[in-house]
Amino acid sequence: MYTKYVADANPGVTAQVARFVAETTLDDVPEAVRHFAKRSILDGLGLAVAGSRSVAAGIARHVIAEYRCANHEASVLGTTEHLPARFAAFANGLAIHADDYDDTQLAAASDRVYGLLSHPTAPVLPAALALAERDDRSGAELLLAYLIGVEVTTKVAEAIDPRHYDQGFHSTATTGAIGAGAAASHSLGLDPVRTAIALGMAASQAAGLRENFGSMTKPFHAGRAAESGVFAGELAARGFTAAENILEAKRGFFQAAGGGYDAAAINGRLGHPWTFQEPGISIKPHPSGSLTHPGMGAFADLIVKHDLRPDQVRRITVGTNRHMPNALIHHQPRNGLQAKFSMEFCLAILLLERRARLAQFTDEVVNREDVQRLIRRIDFGVDPEAEAVGYNTMTTIIRVELADGETLETRAAFGKGSPQNPMSDQELIDKFLDCLEWGGLHPGRGREIADRILHLDREPSTRPLLARLTIRD
Known part of the structure; x- marks a missing residue:
């Protein structure tokens, strides 16, 4: 049953999300969920390298270079370039989604279109990655920020009225921006109030239309969502203001972008269960829809x-x-x-x-x-x-x-890579190696990198690992 508003009929949803973002620890995450998340991170990093060779990614990097803002904050994977965190998040998000080979959220409700809710890794991982590298965070810290961002993305996507997608919004762009804002907020250590403000800004930047499917603008959506999340988090950290009830408000995200939402799909559901566990995230065996x-x-x-x-x-x-x-x-x-x-x-x-x-x-x-x-x-x-x-x-x-x-x-009814017919770790590693080779990195380094990613929570710093996924001058 989708809630239609005349007022703030269900206040507190944004506050619930903000507390989840600010207060969740890695101890709250079951080991199986961590493993699923590391598999999707492995997939996403390989796709960032492969997608860096796309025409769209090249055009985007050329335009950013004209801003003369290169620095050493964060890597653009598969290249020699380093950019401010927000632009690195944009470039890597676009690249991950460039080949439409990235993972897919699976719908749980029967009135939803299975597999059409969002591509959660493309907007969320680059936001968490850029801030983790810039601030020299550990692999465990990166993993947790990513998990939180994906959970927020997917639960928001599950909750909003299906009209949102049916009538043209690309939820990877919209709910992905909110999830990227959640990942950035956790990475930056924001408290629940500052996190709610970051979510307010991220939701105000949430945009993307499905008519652009089959063009370079579709992966642009993912990159822009990742960038929006980083920018929102950084502004909130410095005292910027925004509505603190952006999800459930009468003029907020759920109502404006979908005409309502299913409160039962999100109230008390963050991490209960984690989306990675139920209904699961599908990893693609082919670079197509x-x-x-x-x-x-x-x-x-x-x-x-x-x-x-x-x-x-x-x-x-x-x-x-x-x-x-x-x-x-x-x-x-x-x-x-x-x-x-x-x-x-x-x-x-x-x-x-x-x-x-x-x-x-x-x-x-x-x-x-x-x-x-x-x-x-x-x-x-x-x-x-x-x-x-x-x-x-x-x-x-x-x-x-x-x-x-x-x-x-x-x-x-289900494809290879779905939870009903999952890719094995070895099949996923083979895909990762193929992506590295397509992106111009020697696949010989790939198995060692893959093993480190699948044990990401043991990495004391993300920087040496990410350096292995760039091309040296």
Whole structure:
């Protein structure tokens, strides 16, 4: 039941969040949750290196360089550059999300679109990372700030009325800014009052529209959210003022951006349970929108089982619930960014190359004649059976009509990397190594780095570890 306001009907939500941010310690976090978080940090750091090579990241760094503000506060991973903390957070956040390969929050409520709540690591980790490096924090301190930021991001995303996402807001940008503000507030040691003020500023900067999916502005959202969180925290630390009830207020975030919220999804729920534990965070096996992944996994298995080749396939029909085509909007993609939100491309490239990793999502590959020809033989739309299952799964039904008249069918509700079908630590390390290589770092150093990240809470300082993820002059 979503609360609609005529006044502050449920005061105290922001205060609850602020106390959680200011008062939570690592002793409050179960060991299993810490391990899940370290896996997502490993994933995010690898993606920051890989994404640093994207065109979007290069343009952004060039513009920041024109500000003549380079210093030694915080690293831009995968590069030689160091910037003030807020700009390093922006650059790393954009890079993590640049390839749409980053982790995904999973919805718990049945009226939510599974996998569409937020990408929590892209906005939160860079904010925590930049301040941890600047202030020479330990790995344990970084881990806790990140955990707090992700928990706030995901609980806020779960609570706001689904209208927020359905009608165009990109929650990675909006709830991510609030989560980044939480991570920054904890990193800076703000008390609950100053934290509430930082959240007020972060929420006032929360913005991002889904019409930009398939463009450079989508990863810009994540970078801007990370930067907003750092800036909000630093201003609050110096005495800046803002509303201290920004989430629940009549003119606050929940009402203005969603028309209301489900109080039961957030009141008393921070850390009870931690989102990393239930319902979990999904780590992507492919650099494309998470809604493509159940179908991609099922189709890849079908290809191997029947040794399918493109010339054997007459037509492919893909059916999902109505929300999935609302996000996978590019039916005839013409560049690598659009291809990430194209069910048609994702299935076509699997049939053609039997893999879908960073090397496949390039403009050159997307525009190949054999790729475009096969895309035209794939129909993607709403299937009544998938619609009836509900929106809290990503049920995908694929029917393959062969040239000889036979029809094959496969389906899946969850993709590889989801809590229902998780990637192993070794599979995650392999992805990390692939990202380092794509980003121009020698993968030979990767296994040692991965082991240190998976034991991050033992690192006395984050600086030496992050230095291993930069390119020396």
